[in-house]
Amino acid sequence: MKKILITGALGQIGSELTTKLREVYGTENVIATDIRQPEDSKVVNDGIFEILDVTDAERMKELVETYAIDTFIHLAALLSAVAEAKPQLAWTLNMGGLVNALEVSREFNLKFFTPSSIGAFGPQTPKNQTPQVTIQRPTTMYGVTKVSGELLGDYYYQKFGVDTRSVRFPGLVSYETLPGGGTTDYAVDIYYEALKNNAYTSFIGEGTYMDMMYMPDAVELIIQLMEAPSEQLINRNAYNVSAMSIAPEDVAAAIQKHQPDFKLSYDVDPVRQGIAESWPNAIDTSAAQEEWGFSPQYDLARMTEDMLKQLKNKGILSYSH
């Protein structure tokens, strides 16, 4: 990776990945793009930033040529709950953007990364130790776009020789930028509310297990996967990755180690609960471990300690104990 273009750079993953890539590969070698340009953003102000609507193939190509890009990291997409509310838009944006990104990668021979998700699985998928290769019949538009994206990754690799790489991300927990409309977002919200109110009302029900990961592990693994020798990678569609399988009460118990009076209650959102129940409880990550050394560093206890510390540093605090 020498000259990297990122789409969706202002999103939950993009904002932290951009900072890390600038540190590792040099500020002048990372071109951050997004559809909007807020004035008060580090991503916009601390390096190269360009406006890009990923459905605009011409503009995408122009940026790739102008900056002599060799690596394309395509993050711009709608998350599961928003996609379920706007399925037609989700198809247009998630698939239109992806096809444009793959086409420009084919034309300019770019190394390519885009995330898939645990949302690429469905109710017929085995729930526990979900295998790398298994039934994928998602019942959400988000999942439909993710499975289609995985198939396109395989296709562009086999047919055109594009060096496609991907992972099935679980819910990502981070303190820098909020996620925008996912099913796993409760696992971020709960930390903000713990600090503000010492209480949280979860829209996901008790006993609902989903895979999760702390953002530093997610950013690290993208770099690790992109730097892995091409010949080691068998699963070009997407690798299962996860750091923990947790339900809301597990996060609450981890927070109670720091705030013993923290209270968790439930007001379940049927749409997001339905999506969560269609996803696995815990996926098997052995292919990622074996093929490119995936090894997350944060479990629930370590993530909780760091989240509370980092949010306090950001000034998210009114609850005192």
Ligand code: AKB
């Ligand atoms: C979502 O909940 O939509 C995402 C995901 C698991 O892909 N966080």
